[in-house]
Amino acid sequence: MKRHHLLRRRHVLSRLLLSLIAIVMLVPLVVTFLYSFFSPEEIKAYLQTRGNYDQKAMMDIVLSPKVASLDQYYRVLISDNSILRMFANSAMYTVAILLGQAAVIPALAYALSRFRFRGRDAIFFTIIMLMLLPFQVTMVPNVLTLRAIGLLNTVWAVIMPMWFTPFYVFLIRQYMVGLPDELLEAAQMDGAGTVRSYFHIVLPVCKPVVGAAVALSFADLWNLVEQPMTYLSARQDLQPLSVMFNQLVAQPSGIEFAGAALYIMPALLVYLFFQEDILSGVQLTELK
């Protein structure tokens, strides 16, 4: 009886700690949305109280607007399209890269997991080594190729190398290795070849891990910084919003919170749509 009581008390502590973590995680997002409904003038005035080194002065903690307003959204979406243009750049990179990855990566994972051929293990080993290399290292071979084929400072410099991101090959391959042999043998008995097996059996069965890979890749691409900064250093007009945020913030005009909120929304949708896939994808993959 006493032991049981102790156990329950411990759970209260666990819940308390977890609530604390959850709140810390959510507050920045909630406040960003909250501030996006302030009028541009009010939020601009508030942001200007930053950087005051007076020992007595503090920023107010503001949690409700004088007047709730959609003015920030109106400006971002309709009257001033500078943020929208960078948003479109972000979307263009994300879609172009995801489409290429979808065409190349599951197919490569399929070849490396369901076929037996000479050199297979060597290829897989190479992919793991590439996965371990940080961007500071892999950017160098990327740049050498891009320069040789004349694609530096074009959008393809960002897009093409990322079609072959090794981590997602690894992730999907580990999942495909775990598929039961009977599944494909039954298909073979029915006369399905390698191509039909891929499209009609392997891909549908791999939906969770492919979904997880799409979501993880999206998260990475929607926050793209290093590649456009390095490969498109001469092209300010091609930069995605993720690169430009800190320049917007340097001279706030009061619409940045709506820009941030709008930038978060697609990520929120992707999260809601793929949440289950991320969880089961990670759970079912032999990540060892």
Next chain:
Amino acid sequence: MFTKKKSVLLFLLPGCMGLMVFYVVPFFGGVWYSVTDGTYKNSFVGLQNYLAIWKNQMFLLGLKNTLVLSLICAPTVWLLSFVAASLLARIKPAGALFRNSILLPYLMPSSAMLLIWLVIFDYGGPINRAIAGMGLERVLWLEGGALRVPIILLFIWKNLGFAVIIFLSALQAIPEPLYEFARLEGAGFWKQTFSITLPMVVPSAFLVIILEWINAFKIFKEVYFIGGAYPDESVYTLQNYMNNMFSKLNYQNVTTAAYSFALIVFALFGALFLTQRRLMKTLT
């Protein structure tokens, strides 16, 4: 398993060609740059570039900061995520809401969080308000060495969730009867932790630390958001150095720096791998 199928090339070639063209071939081809002097004659200089870069102050500063920041970030995320996952595993199945809110930031663009971060860490912002409320001296979070704090916290905020998910799935995969049996044998909480939980999560723990470490090498992102393209010396990372050399078209320097860093990274991960192997042996 398909054997002797020509059609494998259909699936294999697009990906392999891309990996060869963009990664593997230029990686080895680039070695040539690092051993030549880059002048008109482009003569062979042996390891001279490597010796020079190990004396280059900016390279060493970037390397040091990158290693220090990653040495703070990766283990912190690793430990915190293990704690959070253990708490979540304990209160299952009611933990879904907590789990989802911890995972959420992983999908969020941290670039969009910059604004709120600048408010939170302002000299007169909420954090300093709390510090002053406790009667302590306020801190200039956005200048000098203290810049590391908001940068590291932004990194942790974004990256914690995925690590928690990996740990959680490892913890939930441990069969419950193992614990029941141990309890029957009279094993207490700590005994159970050391003889069941830890050995079962070692592979995942290894994966998490590797993934987080790779991620932490990319902390340039957070540095750039908060510190700008030309940040304070205390957060000047290797990527800053590489970008700088790259804009000067100094390919000798870029390749030499990259291969030097690659050697360090492989040494680090190699050591981690050996540690894991030894740990598995002693625990089982």
